[in-house]
Amino acid sequence: MTNKTILVTGAAGFIGFSLINYLYEHNFDYTIIGIDNLNDYYDVNLKLNRIKILKKYSNFSFLKMDISNKQDLDDLFKEFNFDIVINLAAQAGVRYSISNPDAYIQSNVIGFYNILECVRHTSSVKHLIYASSSSIYGNNQKVPYSEKDKTSKPVSLYAASKLTNEQFAYAYCKLYGIPCTGLRFFTAYGPYGRPDMAYFSFTNKMLRNEQITLFNNGDMYRDFTYIDDVCITISKIICSNVKLNEDNLPYQVYNIGNHHPENLRDFYNTIGECLLKHQMILKIPEPKYLPMQPGDVYQTYADTEKLENDFEFCPKTSLKDGIEKFIVWYKQYYLK
Numbered sequence: 480m481t482n483k484t485i486l487v488t489g490a491a492g493f494i495g496f497s498l499i500n501y502l503y504e505h506n507f508d509y510t511i512i513g514i515d516n517l518n519d520y521y522d523v524n525l526k527l528n529r530i531k532i533l534k535k536y537s538n539f540s541f542l543k544m545d546i547s548n549k550q551d552l553d554d555l556f557k558e559f560n561f562d563i564v565i566n567l568a569a570q571a572g573v574r575y576s577i578s579n580p581d582a583y584i585q586s587n588v589i590g591f592y593n594i595l596e597c598v599r600h601t602s603s604v605k606h607l608i609y610a611s612s613s614s615i616y617g618n619n620q621k622v623p624y625s626e627k628d629k630t631s632k633p634v635s636l637y638a639a640s641k642l643t644n645e646q647f648a649y650a651y652c653k654l655y656g657i658p659c660t661g662l663r664f665f666t667a668y669g670p671y672g673r674p675d676m677a678y679f680s681f682t683n684k685m686l687r688n689e690q691i692t693l694f695n696n697g698d699m700y701r702d703f704t705y706i707d708d709v710c711i712t713i714s715k716i717i718c719s720n721v722k723l724n725e726d727n728l729p730y731q732v733y734n735i736g737n738h739h740p741e742n743l744r745d746f747y748n749t750i751g752e753c754l755l756k757h758q759m760i761l762k763i764p765e766p767k768y769l770p771m772q773p774g775d776v777y778q779t780y781a782d783t784e785k786l787e788n789d790f791e792f793c794p795k796t797s798l799k800d801g802i803e804k805f806i807v808w809y810k811q812y813y814l815k
């Protein structure tokens with residue numbers, strides 16, 4: 480697919496930046512408009528540096544914009560005839576949603592509603608792709624988590640906001656025939672990643688020889704997805720038409736995960752061993768064990784059969800290989 484105009488919201492964010500960079504590095508001939516409000520939930524310089532990298536591509540433009548501002552979005556949709564809209568802008572993070580609920584309603588609920596309304600009133604958009612999250616599965620007892628599982632029991636406001644996105648998208652697809660694909664990401668990680676996430680903050684703390692807390696006494700499991708696998712998956716979704724679902728609607732959701740949950744203690748040691756290998760620390764610090772935190776889930780585990788069936792691809796990068804790439808980037812970015 481060439482000469483398409485794509486809107487990516489959250490373009491200064493980890494996945495938005497990585498996706499745009501991946502598409503241009505792999506010669507996808509798109510005009511991409513990236514928007515982001517550049518909020519300070521984490522290091523704004525990292526966001527600005529991501530945008531600086533993207534600005535080297537002549538088909539890329541960046542605009543500082545908030546998706547919760549309906550007028551600004553309306554004007555943007557009048558100026559450009561987007562073929563595809565990829566909504567990645569959101570207030571991320573489960574724990575932050577306990578203390579800062581407003582941000583989730585503003586960006587994830589009102590912001591997403593504004594995107595839907597703009598798409599609804601535009602005839603050019605052929606596909607709305609949006610970020611959901613593995614957190615919508617709540618404390619699902621059945622593993623692996625399948626797209627067919629019931630998802631009505633979110634355990635955080637963040638998860639509830641993402642579940643709302645899926646439901647809003649379904650309603651707009653049903654009412655107005657907007658083809659929609661929801662991406663249920665399972666802990667994406669890698670170079671230029673998010674400093675608020677465990678792999679990043681564990682690395683920071685190990686380098687400072689600070690003690691790290693492992694919740695639920697380290698007895699938790701996460702399905703980690705390397706960022707390149709995430710980008711490949713989204714690029715395949717961009718290039719295809721949305722398959723009709725069981726209600727004959729162009730509406731789909733996909734798990735984007737590795738189908739391989741990792742124990743938190745093993746994850747901790749994988750980071751430590753990688754830092755040792757690169758001679759960045761002298762020993763792996765002893766973690767501190769604490770009980771489960773409100774909003775956390777015991778495990779995430781993606782069933783990737785649907786993704787594999789529809790796109791002949793599913794994420795496979797091992798945690799060891801992915802963490803190695805992250806640490807190499809970290810050393811180059813922060814320690815040179």
Ligand SMILES: NC(=O)c1ccc[n+]([C@@H]2O[C@H](COP(=O)([O-])OP(=O)(O)OC[C@H]3O[C@@H](n4cnc5c(N)ncnc54)[C@H](O)[C@@H]3O)[C@@H](O)[C@H]2O)c1
Nearest residue numbers: 489491492493494516518545546568569586610664666667
């Ligand atoms: N990274 C993961 O593991 C993961 C897992 C599940 C879901 N997700 C979802 O994927 C999407 C991208 O995540 P990410 O890891 O890149 O997060 P990120 O925080 O790095 O990126 C989100 C970007 O959106 C921007 N943003 C926030 N609110 C905005 C608003 N109102 N208007 C405009 N921009 C706004 C932020 O400034 C940020 O740059 C998010 O929707 C997130 O909830 C990510």
